[in-house]
Amino acid sequence: MSFLKKSPWVLHYAATSCNGCDIELLACLTPLYDVERFGIVNTGNPKHADIFLVTGSVNEESRKVVENLYAQMPDPKVVVAIGACALSGGIFRDAYNVYGGIDQVLPVDVYVPGCAARPEAIIDGVVRALAILEERARERKTQRKLVTS
């Protein structure tokens, strides 16, 4: 069995969000929701992270950072887009300076809707991401076996 599920370390980045979703995300760490009981740790270091949580509608400035962070994360990894902004641009959709959605710049695995996304929804999204993460790890293993045989 895979231990990825038991110890997901998340990296959080606010790509031009209004910070509403970020506050909800941080609420997951508070005593009320306490995601650490599932082994989830909020790490600020992409090289230690398994799950990339991104909020906001992404503009040119934050695009570079998002891409850089994603590239620095070791495989297997998953991306979770949080909030209406991260899904489609949200209320900033018509603004001339935003890309309108994380999936415009990164491959997104899980979409968590809401403006702001509720902590329960975010935890739910992370749980779904875990299933994808495990699937990805399994695929890698079989691929490696194929290569070596």
Add this chain to the structure above:
Amino acid sequence: MTTSYSWTLAVGFLVFGPVLGALLAGIDRRLTARMQSRRGPPLLQPVYDVLKLFEKDTLVVTRLQTLYLWGFLFFMVISGFILFLGSDLLLSLFALTVSGIFLCLAAYATNSPYSNIGSSRELMLMMAYEPMLIMVPLGFFLVADSFRVSDIVAGEPWQVLQLSGILIGFLFVLTIKLRKSPFDLSSSHHGHQELVKGITTDLSGSDLALVEIGHWYENTILLAWLYLFFAPLGVVWALPIALVLFFAEVLIDNTHARLTWTSTLKGTWSVTALFGVTNLMLLPLIA
């Protein structure tokens, strides 16, 4: 004087040292969570973390980093092996120091600004705590007439009273050794801050797992050092006292904000001078 009993202890340390260390780390995280009125992760969470890290890719910045990390782990194990063999305490301390330097080298080798700051600060911390650590074997030598751990364990029950100043100093530097707040300058448990992760910023996957396993050994070694003060009282008294003092560090961790390196250095040296040196000078009078 190495008997088969001490060999069993030493080999037992090789195998069960990391297990005990991981449990200590798990209890630590659990206690921290309870102090913040959270439930906290399962007891074996540190083990899950390390097993997961072995499943992840390892980003190699320079091949040297893995070599240095093996050096870190190797000398850490050697240090504990000497200690549990009942051999020379001073030698064990030197191995512990070498191991710490290897960790700094690994961080320097990766060349990221964050790990560079981390290892500079780690070296600064070493400068702060090393005098006090040296004083511990010296104190033991003055009361037990030997640097050998087996002689210290067989010492007089009141040696801890004679060494009370040194014990206070040791507890102070234990906070630094365990990387607890207010002295978590070089690598904090919480990554989202100015330092990112300090020393371990650029280490990932199995490399980071090596660091974690090294820290498990270190936990066991430090607990053993603490135990040594009370060892002549017998295991029934010594182990609970050592454990209580060990976990008192968690309380300190949760109630203090981080200090700057200057105040850390000044504070540690003041405590070393006030308690450690005074104790050493008075020892010939009371022993």
